[in-house]
Amino acid sequence: xxxxxxNPRHLVRRRGQEARLRCSPMKGxxxxxxxxxxPEEGLKFMVYLQKENIIDESGMPKERFSxxxxxxxxxxxxxxxxxxxxxxxxxxxxxxxxxxxxxxFGPGTRLTVT
Amino acid sequence: xxxxEQHPSTLSVQEGDSAVIKCTYSDSASNYFPWYKQELGKGPxxxxxxxxxVGEKKDxxxxxxxxxxxxxxxxHITETQPEDSAVYFCAAPGIAGNTPxxxxxxxxxxxxx
Numbered sequence: 001x002x003x004x005x006x007n008p009r010h011l012v013r014r015r016g017q018e019a020r021l022r023c024s025p026m027k028g029x030x031x032x033x034x035x036x037x038x039p040e041e042g043l044k045f046m047v048y049l050q051k052e053n054i055i056d057e058s059g060m061p062k063e064r065f066s067x068x069x070x071x072x073x074x075x076x077x078x079x080x081x082x083x084x085x086x087x088x089x090x091x092x093x094x095x096x097x098x099x100x101x102x103x104x105f106g107p108g109t110r111l112t113v114t
Numbered sequence: 115x116x117x118x119e120q121h122p123s124t125l126s127v128q129e130g131d132s133a134v135i136k137c138t139y140s141d142s143a144s145n146y147f148p149w150y151k152q153e154l155g156k157g158p159x160x161x162x163x164x165x166x167x168v169g170e171k172k173d174x175x176x177x178x179x180x181x182x183x184x185x186x187x188x189x190h191i192t193e194t195q196p197e198d199s200a201v202y203f204c205a206a207p208g209i210a211g212n213t214p215x216x217x218x219x220x221x222x223x224x225x226x227x
Contacts, residue, residue: 004157033214042120042203042217043158056214091157093215101146101165101207103215105157 003027004106005074006092012112019079019086021109025094032075033103034060034067037089046090049075082113116141118206120218127194128226135221137204138186144206147187148215149178152201162189194225 003026013019025032030051035043045059049069060067064082069075079086089110093103117140127133139147145166150158164171164178164187171178177190191198201220207213 006157035215035217040220042219043215045214045216048214059214101213102148102160102163104160105150107157 004092004094004104006090006106006109008109009107010110010112012114013082014114015083016081019082019111021077021079021090021092021111022074023077023092023094023106024074025092026096026104029094029096029104031095031097031100032069033093033095034075034077035091035093035105037091037108039088043091046077079111082111084113087111087113116144116206116216118204118216118218120204120221122221123219124222124224126224126226129194129196131194133189133191133194133198133223133225135189135202135204135223136186137188137206137218138184139206139216140185141206142182142185146207147178147180148205149176149189150203150205150217152203152220154200158203191223194223196225196227199223199225 005024032049034046037043047060047067048056064080066078089108091108093105095103120137148163151161152158162176162178164180175192180187201222203220204218205215
């Protein structure tokens with residue numbers, strides 16, 4: 001976990017509001033992955049990004065969800081018009097280089113939709 | 115796509131005993147198999163991984179074995195301690211690096227003192 005930073009750690013939103021989750025990868029890492037974990041479940045892949053590019057978004061719902069990883073600053077996962085079913089823990093992971101297999105996870109953001 | 119099955123879902127052992135968690139995968143081209151430990155309220159921590167060119171890897175009390183023919187891999191923890199209590203996840207990627215991980219559903223390990 002050391003090095004991957006996520007904020008906020010906890011986020012409460014009412015239905016219909018927007019949620020913004022931020023992830024700063026480990027120093028020197030340019031590959032970022034977002035996963036979602038429901039209670040008592042494993043992690044499900046959502047989206048894979050490199051700087052300024054979305055590489056694979058096959059796990060992300062096509063509506064209301066978007067992600068970016070700008071040239072400067074953290075990666076952002078954005079959920080518009082949240083619904084109760086969006087309540088989950090969202091984890092970001094980073095990997096060091098092209099062709100690297102290892103992924104290192106942050107502490108997660110726990111989103112609660114009321 | 116890849117499918118990863120993990121067993122058992124819960125496991126209780128006495129302190130000092132060994133614990134074994136097993137996973138199977140479906141994509142014969144997969145070549146990297148990590149194990150993660152997740153403590154309550156924290157993110158998954160990479161504890162050991164294995165590439166397909168070796169059959170076993172050890173790191174102190176933790177070992178992972180891989181059987182590519184049968185498409186299964188296992189985590190072995192020896193001399194368990196209470197601090198080993200956590201949820202353990204296996205995972206497998208696709209056939210190349212920088213591939214999103216597919217996780218098993220996890221095993222909740224309880225080590226009883």
